[in-house]
Amino acid sequence: MPHERHILLLGAQGQLGQALAQTLTALGTVHALTREQADLSDALQLARQIEALMQGPDGFRPDAIVNAAAYTAVDRAESEPDAAMQVNATSVGVLAQMARDLDAVLVHYSSDYVFDGSGSKPWREDDAPAPLSVYGQSKWLGERAIAATAPRHLILRTSWVVGAHGGNFLKTMLRLAAERDELRVVADQHGAPTSTRWLAQVTQSLLAAMLDAPADDSRWGLYHVAPSGTTTWHGYARHVIAGAWARGAALRCAPDAVHAIATRDYPLPAPRPHNSRLNTDQLQRRFGLDIPPWQDGVDAVLDELLGPVRP
Numbered sequence: 001m002p003h004e005r006h007i008l009l010l011g012a013q014g015q016l017g018q019a020l021a022q023t024l025t026a027l028g029t030v031h032a033l034t035r036e037q038a039d040l041s042d043a044l045q046l047a048r049q050i051e052a053l054m055q056g057p058d059g060f061r062p063d064a065i066v067n068a069a070a071y072t073a074v075d076r077a078e079s080e081p082d083a084a085m086q087v088n089a090t091s092v093g094v095l096a097q098m099a100r101d102l103d104a105v106l107v108h109y110s111s112d113y114v115f116d117g118s119g120s121k122p123w124r125e126d127d128a129p130a131p132l133s134v135y136g137q138s139k140w141l142g143e144r145a146i147a148a149t150a151p152r153h154l155i156l157r158t159s160w161v162v163g164a165h166g167g168n169f170l171k172t173m174l175r176l177a178a179e180r181d182e183l184r185v186v187a188d189q190h191g192a193p194t195s196t197r198w199l200a201q202v203t204q205s206l207l208a209a210m211l212d213a214p215a216d217d218s219r220w221g222l223y224h225v226a227p228s229g230t231t232t233w234h235g236y237a238r239h240v241i242a243g244a245w246a247r248g249a250a251l252r253c254a255p256d257a258v259h260a261i262a263t264r265d266y267p268l269p270a271p272r273p274h275n276s277r278l279n280t281d282q283l284q285r286r287f288g289l290d291i292p293p294w295q296d297g298v299d300a301v302l303d304e305l306l307g308p309v310r311p
Contacts, residue, residue, distance in 0.1 A: 004028055005211065008050070008062040008104075010038050010095075011069030015166030016109065019200035020068055027207055031060065040069050040091035041083065047094050063211055064105040066203065067095055070139075074113070075269040077134040088138035093145035099152070105210060106150045107203060110222075112159040112191060114140040117273020120190070124279045125157075125222045133270040143222065151215035154206055155222045156199070159276045160236075162297065163196030164304040173237045174244055174305070177253035183241075187234035187260035191276030192226045195297025199225060202289060209287060219286050224278035227294040234260045236298070243299060247306040 005028025011017040012032035021032045031053070038049050054060060071077065071087035092108060099106035113136035114129040131137040146153050162168045170193070176183055202225050210219060231239070242255040263272060280291055 005063045006031065006060040007207075008065045009033060010040070010065070010067045011035070014068055014070075015163040015168060016161060016196045016199060017068040018165045019163055019196040020066060020203060023197075023200035023204050024066065024207070026204060027211070028063070029060070031062070035069065038069070040071075040087040043086065043091040043094045046091050047098065050098060061102060062104050064107060064207055065095055065099050065102075066107040066207075067092065068109060070109065071135070074133060074135045077138065078269040081134045081138075084134055084138040085141065088135075089141035089145060092142035093149065096146045096149035096153070099150040103152070103215075105207065106146060106153045107207065108142065108146055108153065108155050109199075110143050110155055110157040111136065111139045112157065112273060112276035112278060114143065114157065115273055115275070117189075117275045119275055120277070121275075122277035122279035123224065123275070125224055125282055132273060135270060136273075147222070152210075152213070152220055154210065154220065156203065156206075156225045157222065157278060158194045158199060158225045159191045159278055160193040161196060161199070162193045162301055164301050165196075169193075169233065169236065170240050170298065170301060171305075173240045174249070174251075177241050177244065177251040178249075179252065181252050182257045182259060183237060183253050184259050184261045184265070185234040185237040186263050186266055186272075187232045188262050189272055189274050189276065190230050190232055192228070192230055192278070192294040193236055193298050194226050194294070195300060197300060198227065198292065198297050202283075205289060206287060223283045223286075224280050225283060226278040226280060226291075227297055228280075228291045229293045229295070230277055231294065232260075234258065239295065239298060240302065243302045243309075244306060246309045247302060248310050249306050 071084045077084035116130040
């Protein structure tokens, strides 16, 4: 009889963590830890917290460690580089060491910000990272720490994460559209919104395939995970507001009152990549996953927040 699976989930209260906490129960017992229970801002304390949990009265040995915790304040990272590096790189290295010592799978999420955003072709996994920001550099260093330490790892690079929980661009647009008659949104950055629910489902599928795989399995490594199709923040905002109108939301701003602007017209402390398109051929080829259009995930979030489209 196979043993019960134990999955250690970090960042359980974040927008991705909440989706993972629900989805990963299909694989076994999920030990979902909040920031208070496993704080990546202090690497030494993090190791002690996890070791105490494993050795406690309800102790367990994780088959997988899924890290959905991250420092995601992209602009603040420019003035708090040490804090970003501690969470996204140093503590990730500690998790990689623990996964290696436990022979556990380590799943970690990275970002399109590891690239410089040049060109227009979707980025492949073997393209060279060249981050423009402190946040992007911290995510890249976290990737490198895992690849150098934990043989049984899955690093999932994704973009423009959106869900019904937590803060994100979609919810910001809904709030602003309720307050203002017009919006100005950047139209020269290209990518695809990735729903937390779908990202959690992909994680479940990959773990189901890999939990028993040995360290020399060629499928371990880095994957790009993003839906199909491409939009801009401007196109994304118009889709969100049109969807909210169709669902009867009380908004002041109509979709055609969302105006396109250039990145230079909306300066921010951290530079943004202009090209955040991610090539998912490797994910599809190795795991046979279907890649839905980005609109499906966004519409599902709108359904959860506002209800279905009114007839």
